[in-house]
Amino acid sequence: xxxxxxxxxxxxxxxxxxxxxxxxxxxxxxxxxxxxxxxxxxxxxxxxxxxxxxxxxxxxxxxxxxxxxxxxxxxxxxxxxxxxxxxxxxxxxxxxxxxxxxxxxxxxxxxxxxxxxxxxxxxxxxxxxxxxxxxxxxxxxxxxxxxxxxxxxxxxxxxxxxxxxxxxxxxxxxxxxxxxxxxxxxxxxxxxxxxxxxxxxxxxxxxxxxxxxxxxxxxxxxxxxxxxxxxxxxxxxxxxxxxxxxxxxxxxxxxxxxxxxxxxxxxxxxxxxxxxxxxxxxxxxxxxxxxxxxxxxxxxxxxxxxxxxxxxxxxxxxxxxxxxxxxxxxxxxxxxxxxxxxxxxxx
Numbered sequence: 001x002x003x004x005x006x007x008x009x010x011x012x013x014x015x016x017x018x019x020x021x022x023x024x025x026x027x028x029x030x031x032x033x034x035x036x037x038x039x040x041x042x043x044x045x046x047x048x049x050x051x052x053x054x055x056x057x058x059x060x061x062x063x064x065x066x067x068x069x070x071x072x073x074x075x076x077x078x079x080x081x082x083x084x085x086x087x088x089x090x091x092x093x094x095x096x097x098x099x100x101x102x103x104x105x106x107x108x109x110x111x112x113x114x115x116x117x118x119x120x121x122x123x124x125x126x127x128x129x130x131x132x133x134x135x136x137x138x139x140x141x142x143x144x145x146x147x148x149x150x151x152x153x154x155x156x157x158x159x160x161x162x163x164x165x166x167x168x169x170x171x172x173x174x175x176x177x178x179x180x181x182x183x184x185x186x187x188x189x190x191x192x193x194x195x196x197x198x199x200x201x202x203x204x205x206x207x208x209x210x211x212x213x214x215x216x217x218x219x220x221x222x223x224x225x226x227x228x229x230x231x232x233x234x235x236x237x238x239x240x241x242x243x244x245x246x247x248x249x250x251x252x253x254x255x256x257x258x259x260x261x262x263x264x265x266x267x268x269x270x271x272x273x274x275x276x277x278x279x280x281x282x283x284x285x286x287x288x289x290x291x292x293x294x295x296x297x298x299x300x301x302x303x304x305x306x307x308x309x310x311x312x313x314x315x316x317x318x319x320x321x322x323x324x325x326x327x328x329x330x331x332x333x334x335x336x337x338x339x340x341x342x343x344x345x346x347x
Contacts, residue, residue, distance in 0.1 A: 022230065024297040026072055030229050031298075032306050033071070034064035037088040039283050039314045040097055041260075044087065044104060046266045047318070053104045055134075057118045060088035062259040065284035066191050067092040069232025070159055074138035074240055077154065079127050079145045081138045082161035084119035085191075085258075086131025088119035089161070093126035101317035107324035114327045115335075129158075136162060136169030139188070143175040146249070152282045157243040159236070165196025167210055176251065183248035187239040188214075190251070191226065193258045198270040214251035219302045226256030227282045 003277060041059045048057050060067070063085075070080075071092045082089050087100055095111060103110030104118055112122050119133040129145060132138040142160025149156045167190060179186050190210050194200060201208050214221030220242065224235040232254065239250035257279040261268045292298040298306075 001010070010095040016154075020067070026233075027288060027292050027295070027297050028306075029072060030065075030068050031107060031285070031292060031308060033068045033092050034229070034285045035307065035310045036097065036313060037064045037067065037091050039310050040091060040100070040317070041087060043314050043318065044101070045264065046262065047104070052322075053118070054106070055117050055119075056084065057104070057259045058085040058262065059264075060085055062279065062284075063191060063193060063226065063256045064088060065229035065232050066161075066189070066226050066254045066256055069229040070236045071188070072229075073233045073236035074159065077123070077127065077156040078240075079129050079149070079156065079158040080161075081129045081142045081145060081158065082131055083135070083138055083163055084131050084133045086119065086121045089131075090121055090123050090126060090128045093095070093123070093128055095121075095123045095126055095128065097313050097317035098320040099123075102324050103320040105178045105321040106326065107321055108331070109320070109324040113331065113335075115331070118268065120280070134214070136171045138162065138165040139166065139172050140175040140178075141186055141187070143153070143179045146179065146184040146243075147182065149185055150182070155244060157187065157240060159187040159189060159233060161189045161191055163196065163206070164190055164192040164194070164201050164210060165199075166190075167213055168196075168204060172215075173213075176214060176217045176219060179249040180219050183246060185243035185246075186249045187236060187243060188251045190253045191256055192253050193256050193343070195258075195262065195270065197262045198266065198268075200270070205232055209253070211251055211253035219249055221251040221252050223253045223255055223312070226254030227279070227284050227287075229284055229288060 037060055041061045042055065044053060045059055047053045067088045080089055080093065090100060091097060099111040100121060103112050103114065103116060103121060106114045106117060108114050112120055116122060119131050122128065122130045139160060139162055142158050145158040149158060192210055196204060207213065211221040211223045222235065225231045236250050239252060242250055259276060259280065289303060292303060
């Protein structure tokens, strides 16, 4: 196969008109979806402090626009895969908060039957193909999911999320190379919240504009304001259009921020309170709420009703989790990969 030349280099993703208007229904979806993520995660953090939730727990607070804007830009049948900060994505897709909270509790009614916990949510019904605990491990899986969609001619795509720390993994570069070679319908998303655990991007790489990593593979790539749900939607919609047209993958760098630590055990000594507060001035949930009021898409009373509805869902999820049973110990031996004809050594 001849080497790719500048003459046949794919065109970069085109910028959409920044004045594109969104409907009232879209803004209402964004607000309720993002508020549910926020309140659910706040409650999860509280319950973790009470030792109701154990193990690792990575909260999505501050990054809600990344999930909500993606879901509104894609369609039913598309696949989603992410790392271990994975409670919010299935919430945005419509997974029951009850099932997600029960999973955090390790209960049998959890979305992964209590076997996965915080880092390994999974809901095939909504196209969520898992949170994954191995850093960068989900990136080639995302390419594989896209390969399956292309092979089966479904017209669907896969959107594959990762953190900024994952781009240091070799699997990231290998997956991007194969995706471009085979023109796979995949959108690679770097949710760049500034820190790989407690290490800032500028301390891990000479390249701090992470979207430019796609240029090594001639992959259309661009930075996106991940605190702006409108910009997230537009960027994902452009990438999806390319993917469905058979033009291959796109790399998007969502420049976002997490208001909490990397995990619940993170004292956050690597950043200042002023830095966190500066990002809170652009809180994506509050920005959408303000837009609803400014555009007269909702009144204060209607927003309050949404707030109450969301809080009721979160409280119901806690009650459901508390009252659900733990898995039977025998479940440890079910749904584990096995080769039925493989000879067993019994000695």
